[in-house]
Amino acid sequence: MNQRADWPDGRFGLGEPRGPDFTPPPPPPVWPVAAEPEPAPPIPERAPARKAASRLVVTAILAAALTGGAAGAATGRLTGDRDAAPLAQSAAGPANGAGDLSDVAARVQPSVVSIEVSSGTSRGTGSGFVIDRAGHVLTNAHVVEAGGTVTVVLADRRRVGARLLGADRADDLAVLAIDASASPAPLTFGRSADVRVGDPVLALGSPLGLAGTVTSGIVSALSREVRLGDGDRQTALQTDASINPGNSGGPLVNARGEVVGVNTAIATLSRGGSGGSIGIGFAIPVDRAVDGAQRIIR
Structure with missing residues (x-):
């Protein structure tokens, strides 16, 4: 079931996901009709985990957000078989743009x-990234909320089993654990205070299952108010870097390669959620991602 969250102007907002297994959304809610209706604004919606190839077209047009869960509450259980490792966060200040x-x-x-x-019978894909040397992987909660068997495919195509440590559905964050001996090096986090409008950024992940995809753009806005999870509206980074279904959970990085956001949502022009990127994507700001990951791991 999909529900729509409001834009700040009270009209249309985010879609509601069912994790990797999606169902078509119901008709949109009925809004008061003005004497001369204005064109519908873009509808922010989750960049959902990708369906199997046989249902790729259907998946690519559906919105993805979250259902249920109290704001800020983490679900799932920490296994307790590994120590929490510190997350690296840069103090280098704003990252100046680079041409290459x-x-x-x-x-x-x-x-x-x-x-x-x-x-x-359900199968879906999403993205994530390694955040510490203990083998913890950060992703979106809506990528893994359907449950079942979770497999992480590394950049060198190795496949490793993963456990869900926990998920914060209000912030749309989840942490997986893989064998630390098989884990790649972690990424370094930036700081939200150092992110500026116009900063060049890269979005990395597996849109439509195409692993290792990199798209580029800039930070379009710092505090765009949208609903990214089950809680109240929150601020998000807006970017014009291309984000599509399957990018969910991947990193948005600055010109130094530091994570400044977690890609989680896109906007489309249609109320039905059809189409891919139109240059309006949203990412969970880095400070909130760091806090959420640490809460889940602890």
């Missing part, structure tokens, strides 16, 4: 993973 980001992409890509979730 190929070196940045090459440094970051090994730490970005694809996530496959299988539950019964």
Whole structure:
């Protein structure tokens, strides 16, 4: 079931996901009709985990957000068989733009993973990235909320089993655990205070199952108010870097390769959620992602 969250102007907002297994949304709610209706604004919606190839077209047009869960509450259980490792966060200040980001992409890509979730006849994919040396992987809660078997596919195509440590459905964050001996190096987090409008950024992940995809853009807005989870509206980074279904949970990085956001939502022009990227994507700000990951791990 999908529900719509409001934009700040009270009209249309985010879609509601069912994890990797999606169902078509019901008709949109009825809003008061003005004497001369204005064109419908873009509808922010989750960049959902990708369906199997046989249902790819259907999946690509559906919104993805979250259902249920108290705001800020984490679900799932910490296994207790590993110590929490500190998350690296930069103090280098704002990252000046660079014309060539190929070196940045090459440094970051090994730490970005694809996530496959299988539950019964349902199969979906999303993205994630390694955040510490204990083998913890950060992703979106809506990527893994259907439950079932979770497999992490590393950049070198190795497949490793993963356990869900916990998920904060209000912030749309989840942490997986993989064998630390098989884990790539973790990414470094930036700081929200150092992010500026116009900063060049890269979005990395597995849109439509295409692992290792890198797209570029800039930070379009710092505090765009949208509903990214089950709680109240929150601020998010807006970017024009192309984000599509399957990018969910992947990192948005700056010109130094530091994580400044977690890709989680896109906007479309249609109320039915059809189409891919139109240059309006949303990412969970880095400070909130760091706090949420640490709460889940602890």
